[in-house]
Amino acid sequence: MTTRIRAIAFNTFREAVRDRVLYNLVFFALLLVATAPLLGEISIGVQRVLLINLSLSAISIFGIVISIFVGISLVSKEIERRTLYPVLSRPVGRGEFILGKYCGLAGTLLVNTMAMTTGFYVALLLMTRSFTRADANILIAIYFLFLQFIVIIGLALLFSSFSSPLLSALFALSMFVAGSFAADLRGFAAMSHGPEGLLARAASYVVPNLASLNVITRVSHDQFIPAALVGYNTLYTLLYATATITAAVLIFSRRDLK
């Protein structure tokens, strides 16, 4: 089972790596990181804050774009091109296929994030000439961004398991936007009563809490990120991703491939 999942994951990774669109995205992200120090030159005294904010935002935006747009095409492209047929006619379960595709894209994003992180630290070193202990704190923010990608890939896969690529992109994007304001949604749910209160509470549980996974501003101002938050966010992401992947597998297992 693990051999098959690993083979599917590796094939997904290889496809993403050989896809020129992905190269363009990474290239632009690195370019943005590289221009950050130049922008810092015109903002006296806030160069470091600006560099961290801009670079991590770039990593986030490009990672989310890849998660959504590659994520929604993971299954739909295989169905549309019928490349799935020779795979599923072998002793490969649909669950294994979904899990393999998921791991492949997660691996791709891990490599991309690591490449962009390296670019960012090079830019930071060029600007500050040396690293401080606070700079290591930034890695936690990047780790959280990666957790966001993990959540979004799961959602993209889930939506693409039953809807068209266009609708899947729309749904996944909506969930990302709503998830970025999850704290406000939870606040609204706490204040609301009656049916709308129930609805808001239900929505606050369904929508991923991406706000909690965004600590860019905090690390850019050298605020300490507690270990408990790292543990909580890791566990939350694992549970959320497991739920979305399970739902995707259940839906996809019943789907007719036309």
Added chain:
Amino acid sequence: MLAVEILGLEKTYAIGFWKKKRKDGLKSLHLEIQQGEVFGFLGPNGAGKTTTLKLLMGLISPTAGTARILNQPWHDPAVRARIGFLPEQPYFYDHLTPIELLDYYGTLSGISAPDRRLRIPKLLERVGLAGQGGTQLRKFSKGMLQRVGIAQAVLHEPEVVFLDEPMSGLDPVGRREVRNFIQSLNREGKTVFFSTHILGDAEALCHRVAVLNKGELRGISVVADLTSQNRSRFEVVWQATAAIPAMRAFGNETHVAGEVARTIVRESQLQAALEALKSQSAQLISVNPVGGSLEEYFLQKLGEPDKVPR
């Protein structure tokens, strides 16, 4: 042992925006294919050939019915390692080379790495792609992709090979090569089940053929009988509510499709068979001589009314 046993497989598609309309993709299909047989599945476009193959491959779920492949339930993962499948107009990951693609499929089929390294170059040579193993598939022509498709279908040395329109889109030379390949598979003892609407290919390759139209099985025949011009055998069709055991005594090719049963009997047995039907109070639908060309048979079966009147 039977290679494939289809027991009343049915597929109804829900169509339209609200999925309220129903369209029959396949009506209760009963079919038995012996091991070592080359079986042709004939029918015009939209007859239900691809639907049947997709059902057997587990790509779509049946509305009713079941099937067994190599004496195991068709959806059993263990069966999947013993069958090969070439989809219609195959398209593969174009970022891969044939070697990478076959290595990927080989891994999924559970072939060990040393075996893959050994088999892949030999197979590429066998399908006429020696020297092309390192070229990305996006640079391949349709005919070359078809060869890759055939290679992936037999890579894991399956006992039963399902080919959906394997000659489609090929030039005459390519078609001849695929024909030779199917014959060589059969010589190795493999069962080949292939769909086609090219009758010449079926006539050249198949032991038996089934004709499908509008999702309904119209007839099954031994190709040698059709082409021999020997009309000493007859196809008897009757309401399948009775007399099946009695009729099996006359013809070992008895097939049931929905409420209709067919069998082939010798001329000398025809009278006795008809009397057996009468004694069982089974309603006779038709008696047709078996013979002539495959084309005649095909057209005759297509020309039959959609539903046999009760």
